[in-house]
Amino acid sequence: MLLEFGVAFDLRRDVLSLLLDGGRLAEGNDVSEKISETLRIVKVEQNGKIIFTWKGPRGYTYIGLYDPQTKHNEVLYTFERDLHIISCSINRERTLLAVSYLRATKGDNVNEPLRPVSRCLTLLIEIHPVNNMKVLKAVDSCIRVQFLYPSETHHFPESHLLLISEDRYIEQFHIRVAAEEGCRVLIQNSGQLPKDRVAEDFIWAQWDMLGQRLFYIIVKDSKPLLKCVQFYPDQNFNELLEVPLDIVLTDTELRELRLVNFGFDTCQDQSLNVHVFASKEGGLCLCYSWASHDNEVIYSVAFLHRGYSKTFTVTVAEPESGLKRGVLFLDLDYYIAVYLPGQFLHLLNTRHPDLLCFHLFLTGEQAKVDVLPQKPCVQALLEGTLLDCCSGIMFTVSISQPSLLRLLQNSTEDSQRLAALHCLLLYFEDVTYSEAQVIQWISDRVSTCATFDPIQEFLVASLYRRIIPENSNLSKLLPHTSVPCWNVGIPGISCITDIIALPVFKEKNIEGFWESLYSGLEYVKYAESCFHFKTLQRDWCKLISDLNTEDKKSTLYHRNILENGKTVLSHLCVQNSEQRVVPVFQEEDYQQKELVGLIMVRLKDHLTRHLPYLKKDKIDKIALDYVSKLLNLIVLILETAWRKYNLGSWNFSLAGKGSGNEFSMFHVMTCILEATNGLCVPLPPGFQTLHTMLGIRCLPLHTLLHYIDNGVIQLTETCVTRLLKDLDNTGNNEKLKFSIVTRLPEAFCQKIYPAWDHPVSSSFIAREYVRHLLVKFTKRSLGRRCASDRTLSVYLDFLPMNYLVTMLLDMEERVRNPFEEDNVDVKFVEETALKQTTMLLGL
Structure with missing residues (x-):
């Protein structure tokens, strides 16, 4: 399976055995069966603590709390009646419990979905210790409750509680507490709790536990409008953002109310299937699925931080009888997983969503997820967390690195290869293993990709991954891919991209996530400002043509390029002072030094233009790190391939015929040379000498000369000098030497002829x-x-x-x-x- 599941919590494993009195109650008797049947999860709080409820042997209704850190269960409160618990929430200090319930009536089935058939009571209970109880609401419609959670370093002088009513309004209660006699906590303003109206007349609402945000949709002028309210630790709340949505809602969806992350029912209606996901890097996505028809499933993802949406139409096989086609959306931070049981699994890239080749589309066996049930009772919770409401199991979900590698190795479609390659290099925190495996794959199948160059993608994506964590403000200024466009279709999937309205901020003083989102929106509003290597091609060609012109060399611009190139190469010598397997960094390549200096100069100009607030020393360091890491990545490919082919401490010997492993290494280096020429990026010093020497050892003479004439092999002074010195003047060697010498420019000959003891x-x-x-x-x-x-x-x-x-x-x-x-x-x-x-x- 591409997704990796871990069981973070299991009701039967972590709770039921303790409720059975340490094993003194057998699971087969009536009491244990009643407990097992009524045990269910009610709420998962921001800190990961799980609130659950069950019915005891005398019809009592219990509310318990499980702490995943200590693996400890405790009973929070006991009702001496048989109640349908709708919603529960506990404050961070674990002193107050909010409960909303329906009184059970005779004949009600506790396993049926909760219906507002009897009076709903919402209570606020002091539980440290158990003391007073206050009625907050007594209505006929269902009420959900949710305590706000301030930051761990900040404690509210009062607790704040949200009440979400099915009458389509949300209120916030302010509860001031006081500690008495050491640990006794009492509500101070129990007579009349102050409250605020947060939202009303909404048709959909979602609670973001991690960000303490409320997203909700209202209908304005017959069109849906998404709004967001941010709650703060040190103040009340602010409505920060609104954005019009380009989705069409049916009359049924307008009449029905959908609540997300305000509690868990065993079965929920799949109409109005909307989810909003906010990432730490400032991404904001709205996901929406339409009711399926015939053999098509349609869903849309609006990348609000990029100003466009993508609507996907997927052709599926006939589902099993009675199976609802409820699409599940799951936040994996870098990706949004879209899953339809038995049909497909899509991983949509949220940071770089523009090209389809950065999204993974899996069907059949590749999309199979055995852990999850086929019926729609799975709900997304926190980032990378799923709850199976039926079984009471909470899963942690992540992308499986080994499965992704197998997909890369076995796939026959370039779109899957590129998406898997991109994910391996940019998604995982520790990419050392991924990079080594990708290089192994490149060594084996470097020529199998028709629509992209895997070496180019490896260099650009890995370089992006190494630079961005240290300098997050560069994420939109440096390239993340070598692929400029993608026009290849995905079988069974059609995609329509639409431009949508950008979110409008209603507050100016923002920070954290909102500041990152605002920065990204400003980037979208103006022209793209990403640095591209290929824009250097014309300047590089002109610079090469001027290398032998003395007046050009004396210009300040050219001297600046040489100084920058010298700085990078000196830095590389310090970084690579340890013994390396591949014999590079042992000579000076003047043309490559020119290219290194050119990239440095252009990159510093680019950063200075777009980041004027950074000091010159900081920009110089970023540019130096960027180019140095680029050269080190090329060396990393060489080192990995060198070890793969067991070349060991290979010396500079041109005598004898090259082995099969040496020829494979020559082929890899040829592909690296082609990739770097296409990107217009420099090679590390010594690369071309090593490449030429392997070519001399491994290639027939006519092939070698063909490679030299077409510029694939670049003759270097070091290599030609060793050729003339190391090989004797026997027939074949003399023919080789003559063939090489006749292809050298006159200035080159003046340098290398003294090394050849020959009449010529x-x-x-x-x-x-x-x-x-x-x-x-x-x-x-x-x-x-x-x-x-x-x-x-x-x-x-x-x-x-x-x-x-x-x-x-x-x-x-x-x-x-x-x-x-x-x-x-x-x-x-x-x-x-x-x-x-x-x-x-x-x-």
Whole structure:
């Protein structure tokens, strides 16, 4: 299963055995059967404590509390009557208990859904110790109760209680308490509790336990409007936000009231299936499912923090007889799980929802969840928590890392591969294992993805994952993916994207979640400002073309690029001072240093433009970390693949033929080179030398030369020097050397020929020496020679030079004035002289 379930609480395991008097009551007798049948969960509070109720042997109704931290059960209160408990809540100090119940009438079945058939009483009870009782409401409609929970470091001078009525209003009661005689707690204002009207005329409401927020929907001008009220530890409450919803509600849905997270019934109507999920990073999503028709299920997710919604239509098989198609929405923070038992499981990415390839769509066996029942009695609670109301089991839910890896390895669809890859690299807190497994998969199947490059996605996503936790304000300024667009459809699913209205804030002084949400909305309002590597391509090509131009090198801009590149490479040398398996970081690659410096300069400009409040030192550090970690990620791929192919402490030897593992490593490095060229990101120093040496060992000569001619293999000074030194001048080796040397530029040859003890290199050295002396001689004699003096006045110890000078003097007599129109080309004269010198000397 893709989702991993853990049992956080089980009524039978954690409560029932203790209620049976430590085992003195056998589970088979009438008393134990009655307790087992009536035992159910009523409420889960913010701190995880669970309120449950059961009926005792004499018809008493008990309310208990289970503490998951201490694994301890306690009885909070006992009613000496048979009651239908609708809702319970206890304050953080565990001094006050609010209870709403229906008095049981003769003939009522306790297992039927609760119906407002008799008078509903809502009580406020002092339970520390058990003392006074106050009636808050006595009405015919059902009432839910919910204590507010302040932060753990702040204690209310008074407790605050929400009353949610099915008459479509919500009130807040303020209860001031006083401690007497050490531990005795009494309600001070028991006569008339002050109260506020929080909301009214709503058709749907949801309580957010963690954020202490109330979301509710009202109908205004015939259109639904979502509002949110925030409760604070140190003040009352404020209505912070409202947003119009682009959903159509039927008359039935308008008449019915739906309450979420205000208590648990064993069966709930699936009409008006709406949920709101707020993430810690400032994401706000509204999920809504329509009644299914025929073989289609339709649901919509409005990404309110991004300003658009996606409506999915899913084609499903015929469900089992009598099974309602109730879609379950579950908050997993980074993802929203959408589950239809026996049909599909979708994981919708809430942080990067724009492309479908970042969402996981599973059907059949892949979507099977054996833990959950097929009937709709499962409810989402806190983030990553589900409650099975029928069995009384509370589950913790998370994405299974091993299952996700299997999905990545076995999937044949690029959309699933990319979604799984993205999830593995960005979802889990400790991604060390995920990164190693993804690199293993890339090594095995690097060429199997047709619509995206897995190495590029690994580099960009992993780099995003490493930088963002340290600098959350960069989440919208740095790229999270290498995929610019995605137009490939998902079989069995259609998706429509609609632009929706952005939420409107009604308060200016906001913090925490609301500040993050507001920042994200400001980002949506204006043009996107994400840094993209590919925008550097044109500047990089221009910079390379200017490398040999002295006046360009002397510019301040170019010197700035070189200094930034030097800073990053120096930082890498310090970071990688320990012994590495892969022999990189052992030479200087001037072109790669230029690219490193260019990225640094452009990234710092980008951050300065969009984060003007950050100091220069902070921006410099962020840019340095970003580029350094990028290079280290490339090395991480090399290290992982190197160990995978058991190359060990491989030395720089070009003698002999490469093994199969070396060829596999060469293939991985070739794919890395292609990926980095496509992204326009630099390679670590020494990468191209290692790549070329593996190519020389593993490739046939014609393939090697083809790779060199097409730029796949970049010849480096270190590699060519080792080639000329390490290999003897036997037939095949000499052919290899000649093939390499003829492809080198002249400036390159001047550096590497002294390392080759061969007549060809000696000839080249002699020719270069002649050229150098000739240039010097020509400069000295220019303007001093006259037409009558054609004898050689300077004799040198180097005989080819004497012959060449004499020949040039003779040729000069046969040409006209060099400043006239048809003069002899100087380059032609030089080439002719050098060629004849070679022939006469037999070189």
